[in-house]
Amino acid sequence: MARRTMSLIPHWSSRVSSVELNGTPFYFSTQEKHRGEEVPRVFRENDGRCYSLLVCSSDTIRRAKFYAELKDKLLTNLSPECHLSPMCSFLPNIKDSLLKGYFLKDTSESSSPTERLLRDLTQRDPVLVCSYLRGETGGVWTQHLWSDGDNHTMQMPKDYYVVPAEAPEHHPSTLNIINSDVFYSFEEAYQVLEKCGDIIPEARAVLELLPSREEARRKPDFPVIVIEGLDATGKTTLTESLRDALGASLLRSPPHCLSPMRARFDREPPLIRRAFYALGNYITAVQIGQEGMKTPVIVDRFWHSTAAYAIATAVSGPVCNLPAEGSEVYCWPSDVLQPSLVVCLTLDPEERRRRLRDRGQGKTEEEQELEHNQLFRLKVEKAYQRISGPACVTVDASPPADLVLQQVLLLIRGKCHL
Numbered sequence: 001m002a003r004r005t006m007s008l009i010p011h012w013s014s015r016v017s018s019v020e021l022n023g024t025p026f027y028f029s030t031q032e033k034h035r036g037e038e039v040p041r042v043f044r045e046n047d048g049r050c051y052s053l054l055v056c057s058s059d060t061i062r063r064a065k066f067y068a069e070l071k072d073k074l075l076t077n078l079s080p081e082c083h084l085s086p087m088c089s090f091l092p093n094i095k096d097s098l099l100k101g102y103f104l105k106d107t108s109e110s111s112s113p114t115e116r117l118l119r120d121l122t123q124r125d126p127v128l129v130c131s132y133l134r135g136e137t138g139g140v141w142t143q144h145l146w147s148d149g150d151n152h153t154m155q156m157p158k159d160y161y162v163v164p165a166e167a168p169e170h171h172p173s174t175l176n177i178i179n180s181d182v183f184y185s186f187e188e189a190y191q192v193l194e195k196c197g198d199i200i201p202e203a204r205a206v207l208e209l210l211p212s213r214e215e216a217r218r219k220p221d222f223p224v225i226v227i228e229g230l231d232a233t234g235k236t237t238l239t240e241s242l243r244d245a246l247g248a249s250l251l252r253s254p255p256h257c258l259s260p261m262r263a264r265f266d267r268e269p270p271l272i273r274r275a276f277y278a279l280g281n282y283i284t285a286v287q288i289g290q291e292g293m294k295t296p297v298i299v300d301r302f303w304h305s306t307a308a309y310a311i312a313t314a315v316s317g318p319v320c321n322l323p324a325e326g327s328e329v330y331c332w333p334s335d336v337l338q339p340s341l342v343v344c345l346t347l348d349p350e351e352r353r354r355r356l357r358d359r360g361q362g363k364t365e366e367e368q369e370l371e372h373n374q375l376f377r378l379k380v381e382k383a384y385q386r387i388s389g390p391a392c393v394t395v396d397a398s399p400p401a402d403l404v405l406q407q408v409l410l411l412i413r414g415k416c417h418l
């Protein structure tokens with residue numbers, strides 16, 4: 001913790017903080033001198049005490065695990081007069097500079113219980129705490145960075161004034177996507193699961209099933225057609241019909257061999273969960289390489305799904321917060337086999353809900369989230385459309401199943417000479 005804190009201090013006053021109040025971000029920064037700026041929105045009309053908690057550790061697994069637990073830990077131990085809002089701190093436009101945490105307003109009578117809890121956290125956990133004090137007149141607020149538990153002699157910077165800051169050009173939640181949410185090489189995803197081996201036994205089981213990097217890149221002789229789309233858009237129905245119509249092999253990502261471990265990884269924080277799905281694509285790629293030497297191959301979900309769901313989860317707020325079209329975030333990894341054609345099935349939300357209802361099966365938490373959260377669904381669809389190399393061809397899946405099949409067969413015949 002101390003090493004990570006120390007490395008933050010030289011750039012401390014260049015950092016911008018964002019606090020989300022009812023889904024809207026409010027930005028503030030800090031500076032040594034006060035030049036008459038107004039009080040940032042989050043501190044206005046505030047008669048409570050304010051604190052910020054940012055999770056920071058150079059150990060990425062520890063950081064991800066602790067952030068995932070922090071909210072529950074705070075809600076369980078803080079008094080009901082404490083109000084938490086999601087918060088982050090970042091260096092504008094600097095990749096990997098995002099720190100996530102919570103902003104805490106405490107309106108209880110005594111500061112002691114909250115401060116005792118926060119002090120305990122700084123001593124045991126990878127968290128950086130600041131308290132904010134209102135000046136006598138209420139016209140200025142200052143930020144005080146607490147020293148961490150294991151380094152009492154650390155030279156702390158002086159208190160800073162907090163002032164409003166402009167919204168950044170790129171939404172802060174996009175800064176850490178690469179290799180935290182989306183993995184662009186086998187090595188990067190492998191390293192995450194390798195580091196988890198001691199705490200998640202299933203991670204070791206996954207590593208044992210992995211192929212070599214060369215195997216995952218082997219290009220088959222026959223065309224490879226990937227079918228993508230949200231849950232219940234008709235992927236299973238279509239992929240099975242395509243298999244029969246083309247005499248093709250049918251594969252899926254994640255592959256069947258990972259099914260016993262999947263539920264465990266679905267409960268893990270995004271860093272670990274996404275590394276699992278990323279590695280699943282490399283196993284499927286090897287199977288494609290083998291089957292594709294004998295027959296055409298149809299694949300139910302592949303890298304488009306892994307990237308689109310990860311990006312949509314990582315980026316908070318509306319669709320316009322997503323990285324713009326052409327961003328490197330949407331680029332296909334150079335070590336994953338490129339399909340000949342990717343088809344993305346789309347369906348209007350009402351019909352999708354009807355099909356989900358009719359099917360009535362259990363769903364992953366993320367799929368339940370999709371059902372409830374229109375914004376998330378729009379972000380997944382937009383991310384699908386922005387992924388390039390190969391891009392996906394969108395097909396309306398609302399006609400009857402045999403018509404959807406005919407339309408996709410036409411696309412395949414046009415693109416793959418089958």
Ligand SMILES: Nc1ncnc2c1ncn2[C@@H]1O[C@H](COP(=O)(O)OP(=O)(O)OP(=O)(O)O)[C@@H](O)[C@H]1O
Pocket residue numbers: 229230231232233234235236237238355356358359397398399400401402404
């Ligand atoms: N073109 C269609 N018209 C009407 N109903 C359809 C059509 N295609 C599929 N369905 C029905 O919609 C439901 C969902 O289809 P399916 O299981 O193929 O979707 P899926 O995309 O594979 O879902 P998941 O990703 O959750 O596995 C099923 O009950 C299926 O019979």
Ligand SMILES: Nc1ccn([C@H]2C[C@H](O)[C@@H](COP(=O)(O)O)O2)c(=O)n1
Pocket residue numbers: 231253254277280281301302303305306307309310364366367
């Ligand atoms: N290649 C893949 C396949 C799936 N996922 C994730 C994305 C969703 O959370 C979920 C959807 O899968 P389904 O319920 O349709 O089996 O799995 C992924 O990240 N990469």
